Amino acid sequence: MDLLSELFSAGVWDTEPPEMPNWIKWIHRNMSENHCDICLRLDECWFSYDNKPTYPHHQYCHCILEPLSYDEVLNNATSISDYSKFDPYLFDPENLYQHGKQKMFENWGYTIEDSQWLKEEFEKQALEKYVSGEYKLGLLNKYGQRISIRIEIPRKDKKDTVSFISGWMVWPNGKINLSTPYGGE
Numbered sequence: 001m002d003l004l005s006e007l008f009s010a011g012v013w014d015t016e017p018p019e020m021p022n023w024i025k026w027i028h029r030n031m032s033e034n035h036c037d038i039c040l041r042l043d044e045c046w047f048s049y050d051n052k053p054t055y056p057h058h059q060y061c062h063c064i065l066e067p068l069s070y071d072e073v074l075n076n077a078t079s080i081s082d083y084s085k086f087d088p089y090l091f092d093p094e095n096l097y098q099h100g101k102q103k104m105f106e107n108w109g110y111t112i113e114d115s116q117w118l119k120e121e122f123e124k125q126a127l128e129k130y131v132s133g134e135y136k137l138g139l140l141n142k143y144g145q146r147i148s149i150r151i152e153i154p155r156k157d158k159k160d161t162v163s164f165i166s167g168w169m170v171w172p173n174g175k176i177n178l179s180t181p182y183g184g185e
């Protein structure tokens with residue numbers, strides 16, 4: 001049973017509620033003149049306690065981890081993806097980006113007409129996985145912390161599903177933003 005169903009049945013049947021996942025808010029404190037680009041980017045970002053950037057991040061890192069209630073995570077985390085990540089970027093109708101990624105989606109029966117559906121589906125699945133802690137930490141640098149999230153969509157040409165990795169950037173206050181719709185199998 002997943003956590004949300006467990007919470008629900010605990011409420012309905014008055015059974016022992018499941019343990020809440022631990023989440024933290026990364027806080028960068030200004031303790032010196034030299035601001036560290038990386039810690040500044042992590043400021044106010046939310047992570048599952050078990051799946052956060054290395055902490056302390058380096059020698060003399062003054063950052064702290066503030067506990068975050070799981071209610072706040074469930075109620076306030078958001079995921080967004082720009083429509084342009086699909087149209088024109090992914091389907092690349094003008095052959096501007098030349099990454100060839102649209103060929104896979106077209107093989108699975110998708111066209112540029114599906115961009116809005118894909119955008120909403122990516123946002124929905126990524127948010128569910130983010131709040132469940134089901135993401136992988138990727139590159140962290142002065143532009144921010146990337147995470148990767150597996151997306152699964154039905155094939156339109158036959159009864160089957162395909163899954164692949166999408167890339168997201170973590171922003172403050174529980175927001176994740178799609179950077180790469182298809183980042184590999």
Ligand SMILES: [Zn+2]
Binds near residue numbers: 036057058
């Ligand atoms: Zn730092």
Ligand SMILES: [Zn+2]
Binds near residue numbers: 057
């Ligand atoms: Zn720091």
